[in-house]
Amino acid sequence: MPTVAPLDLEGHCIATAFLGGVPHFALADGVVHRLDHGHKWTELHDGLLSTAYDAARSRLITGGEDGKVCALGAGDAVEVLAEIGKKWVTSVAAGPQGAIAYATGKTASVRFSDGKVKDFVHPRSVEGIAFAPKGMRIGVARYNGATLHFPATEGKPVELEWAGAHTGITFSPDGNYLVTTMQENALHGWRLADGKHMRMSGYPLKVKSLSWSVKGKWLASSGAPAAIVWPFVGKDGPMGKAPLELGTRGNAAVTCVACHPSEEIVAIGYNDGMIIAARFADQKEVLLRRPGKGAITAMAWDDEERRIAFGSETGDCGVIDIAG
Amino acid sequence: MSEAQTQIPVTVLTGYLGSGKTTLLNRILSENHGKRYAVIVNEFGEIGIDNDLIVESDEEIYEMNNGCVCCTVRGDLIRVVEGLMRRPGRFDAIVVETTGLADPVPVAQTFFMDDDVRSKTKLDAVVALVDAKHLPLRLKDSREAEDQIAFADVVLLNKTDLVTPEELRDVEATIRAINPAATIHRTTRAGVPLETVLDRGAFDLKRVLENDPDFLEAHDHDHDHECGPDCGHDHHHHDHDHDHHHHHDHASPIHDVTVQSVSLRGGVMDQKKFFPWIEKVTQLEGPNILRLKGIIAFKDDPDRYVIQGVHMIVEGDHQRAWKDDEKHESRLVFIGRKLDEERLRRSFEACQAA
Numbered sequence: 001m002p003t004v005a006p007l008d009l010e011g012h013c014i015a016t017a018f019l020g021g022v023p024h025f026a027l028a029d030g031v032v033h034r035l036d037h038g039h040k041w042t043e044l045h046d047g048l049l050s051t052a053y054d055a056a057r058s059r060l061i062t063g064g065e066d067g068k069v070c071a072l073g074a075g076d077a078v079e080v081l082a083e084i085g086k087k088w089v090t091s092v093a094a095g096p097q098g099a100i101a102y103a104t105g106k107t108a109s110v111r112f113s114d115g116k117v118k119d120f121v122h123p124r125s126v127e128g129i130a131f132a133p134k135g136m137r138i139g140v141a142r143y144n145g146a147t148l149h150f151p152a153t154e155g156k157p158v159e160l161e162w163a164g165a166h167t168g169i170t171f172s173p174d175g176n177y178l179v180t181t182m183q184e185n186a187l188h189g190w191r192l193a194d195g196k197h198m199r200m201s202g203y204p205l206k207v208k209s210l211s212w213s214v215k216g217k218w219l220a221s222s223g224a225p226a227a228i229v230w231p232f233v234g235k236d237g238p239m240g241k242a243p244l245e246l247g248t249r250g251n252a253a254v255t256c257v258a259c260h261p262s263e264e265i266v267a268i269g270y271n272d273g274m275i276i277a278a279r280f281a282d283q284k285e286v287l288l289r290r291p292g293k294g295a296i297t298a299m300a301w302d303d304e305e306r307r308i309a310f311g312s313e314t315g316d317c318g319v320i321d322i323a324g
Numbered sequence: 325m326s327e328a329q330t331q332i333p334v335t336v337l338t339g340y341l342g343s344g345k346t347t348l349l350n351r352i353l354s355e356n357h358g359k360r361y362a363v364i365v366n367e368f369g370e371i372g373i374d375n376d377l378i379v380e381s382d383e384e385i386y387e388m389n390n391g392c393v394c395c396t397v398r399g400d401l402i403r404v405v406e407g408l409m410r411r412p413g414r415f416d417a418i419v420v421e422t423t424g425l426a427d428p429v430p431v432a433q434t435f436f437m438d439d440d441v442r443s444k445t446k447l448d449a450v451v452a453l454v455d456a457k458h459l460p461l462r463l464k465d466s467r468e469a470e471d472q473i474a475f476a477d478v479v480l481l482n483k484t485d486l487v488t489p490e491e492l493r494d495v496e497a498t499i500r501a502i503n504p505a506a507t508i509h510r511t512t513r514a515g516v517p518l519e520t521v522l523d524r525g526a527f528d529l530k531r532v533l534e535n536d537p538d539f540l541e542a543h544d545h546d547h548d549h550e551c552g553p554d555c556g557h558d559h560h561h562h563d564h565d566h567d568h569h570h571h572h573d574h575a576s577p578i579h580d581v582t583v584q585s586v587s588l589r590g591g592v593m594d595q596k597k598f599f600p601w602i603e604k605v606t607q608l609e610g611p612n613i614l615r616l617k618g619i620i621a622f623k624d625d626p627d628r629y630v631i632q633g634v635h636m637i638v639e640g641d642h643q644r645a646w647k648d649d650e651k652h653e654s655r656l657v658f659i660g661r662k663l664d665e666e667r668l669r670r671s672f673e674a675c676q677a678a
Contacts, residue, residue: 011411012411014410028410028411029411047407086380087380088379088404090403125382125399127399127403143384143399163387165386165389183388183402184388313410
C-alpha cells in the first residue's frame with residue numbers, strides 16, 4: 001500500500017523536485033522547503049514564478065518576481081545565475097552543458113555555463129521557453145506560434161506559425177516534435193522535420209501540465225476530467241489517433257501529470273488534491289493520495305522510482321512512497 | 325468555497341498621458357483606507373508610484389482563436405494576475421493602470437474570457453480620466469480617447485480649473501454624448517472621494533446600474549449625439565409616439581465623436597423573444613457594441629432582470645424584486661459605433677410580451 005508523509009506548508013507550491021535524493025518543495029513566496037532529516041528551508045526569491053528541473057546536474061532552476069534566476073542544488077547549494085532588475089522572470093529552462101534559459105518580457109536569454117549570456121528579443125512577449133534535448137537549441141512560445149533559436153551559432157531563427165497565443169512549450173525527448181500549450185483549451189504540435197501541424201484539442205480547461213513518458217512515446221496532459229495521453233509513436237505522432245483517457249472522474253479535473261521515469265505509468269493529480277497512478281497498457285489505477293485541501297500543482301518522481309514529491313495550491317504537500 | 329469571498333476586485337484606470345492617472349493612483353495608494361493594493365503598470369514611469377507591490381507588464385493583446393475579431397484579451401494581465409494570485413495574502417485589490425493609448429476593451433474582456441482570471445478576480449470598474457482642457461484635441465487625433473470614455477463606468481473630468489465654465493459644459497456634454505451611462509465627476513488634481521472610483525461593482529449584476537441615476541431616470545437626451553453637417557453618421561429622425569426624441573440642444577461644438585449610444589425603452593418583455601434577440605444582436609453586432617447595460621421586466625416574473633455586456637459577452641441575472649411603486653418596464657442602452665438605432669428599437673419592441 002502506498003503511504004503518504006505529509007508536509008503542511010502555507011502557500012501555493014510551484015514545483016517539487018528530488019535533489020540529491022532529498023524532496024524539495026518550491027513555494028510561490030520564494031521559499032524552497034526540503035525534507036532532509038527534518039523540515040528545512042531556503043529563501044531563494046522574493047516571489048517565485050517559474051522553475052525547471054535540470055536532471056543532468058540535479059538542480060532546480062528558478063525565476064522570480066525579484067528579477068533573479070537561481071540554481072538550487074543538493075545540500076542547499078544556491079547559485080545566482082542572473083539578475084535582470086525589477087522585471088518578472090516568467091519562464092526558465094535547463095539545457096545541455098550547464099546552459100540555462102530565461103524569459104523576461106519580450107526577451108529570451110540563454111546563459112552558458114561560462115556565464116556568457118545571449119539575448120533574443122522578440123516582437124511579442126516570450127510566454128514559454130524550453131531547450132531541445134540535443135544540440136544547443138531553444139524553443140520560444142509566443143503569440144501566433146513558436147520560434148527556434150540556435151544560441152551557439154549565428155544561425156537564423158526558425159519561425160513556426162500557428163494562430164493564437166502559445167503559453168508554454170516542450171520538445172519531445174527524441175527531439176522530433178515541439179508541443180505548445182495555448183491560451184485556448186488546446187495543445188499545438190509541430191513535427192520538426194517538415195513543420196507538419198498537429199492539433200490536439202477538445203479540452204474543457206486550459207492545459208497547464210505536460211509530461212513525456214519514458215522515451216517520449218506518450219505525452220500526458222492535464223485540462224480534462226481524465227489525464228489525456230497522446231501517442232507519439234509512429235511517424236505521424238498523434239495525428240489521426242485517439243488519446244488515452246486515464247483516471248477519468250466525473251466530478252474532478254486533472255491539474256497535474258507526471259510520468260514514471262521508466263515505465264508506462266502516469267501519476268495524476270486532481271483539483272481536489274487526490275492523486276492516483278494509472279498504467280497505460282491496461283488503464284489500471286491505484287490510489288496514491290486521498291483528496292486534500294486544494295488542487296495538485298506539482299509532482300516529481302525520485303530516481304529510485306519509488307517516491308513522488310507532490311505539492312498543491314493550498315500548501316498541503318508531501319511525499320508518497322509507492323511501496324509503502 | 326464561495327467565489328464571491330475570494331474574488332479580488334480589479335479597478336482599471338484609463339486616460340491619456342497628463343490626464344491625472346498617476347495622481348489618482350498615488351491617492352489610492354497613499355490615503356488611509358486600510359486596504360493594500362497590487363498595481364499593474366505598463367511602464368515604471370518617470371513619475372514615482374509609491375507602492376510595495378508594482379508589477380510592470382508589456383501590453384500584449386491576444387486575439388482569441390475563435391474567429392471573432394473583437395474577442396481580445398490582454399495576455400500579460402493573465403500571466404501577472406495568475407502570478408499575483410498565487411500569493412494572495414499580500415493585497416486586497418488590484419489596480420491596472422493602462423497606457424494613454426491603451427484599448428480598454430481587451431483589458432476588461434480578460435476578466436470575463438479567461439477562466440482562471442475570472443475565478444480569482446472580478447472587474448470592479450473602468451475609470452477614465454479626462455483632461456478637460458485637452459479632450460477636444462484628443463478626440464480629434466485619436467480613437468482611443470473616445471473609446472476610453474465610451475467604455476468607462478466612471479469618468480473623472482479632471483483639470484477643470486484650466487477651462488472656462490463654458491468649455492467645461494461643452495466637454496461634459498461631449499462625454500455625456502459618448503457615454504450616457506457613466507457617472508461623471510468634475511475634479512481638479514483627481515480630487516474625488518475614493519469611494520467614487522473604488523468598490524463600484526460596475527460589472528456586478530447585483531449592483532449594475534445602481535450607480536447610474538442618469539440611466540435610470542427617464543432622461544431625454546437619449547441620443548444627443550453631437551454631429552456636424554459633415555458627419556458621416558446615419559440620422560434616423562422619426563416621430564415616435566413615446567418619450568424618445570432626438571434633439572441636439574446640448575450640442576457641443578466638438579465634431580469628432582464617432583461613438584453613439586442607443587437607449588431603448590419598452591414594456592414587459594417575453595423571455596422567449598428577448599433572449600434569442602439579445603443573443604443575435606450581440607453575435608451580429610458584437611464588434612460594434614462597446615458596452616450594453618439594461619434592466620428588463622419579464623412577463624410573469626416578480627424580479628428585475630439586469631443585463632450587461634462587452635462586445636459579444638453578455639451576462640444577465642435576476643437582481644431583486646420590483647418594488648410596488650416601480651413601473652414594470654424595460655430599458656436597455658447600447659454604446660458603440662455604426663449601430664442601427666431604428667432597427668434595434670424596432671426589434672427590441674418586438675420582444676414585448678403580447
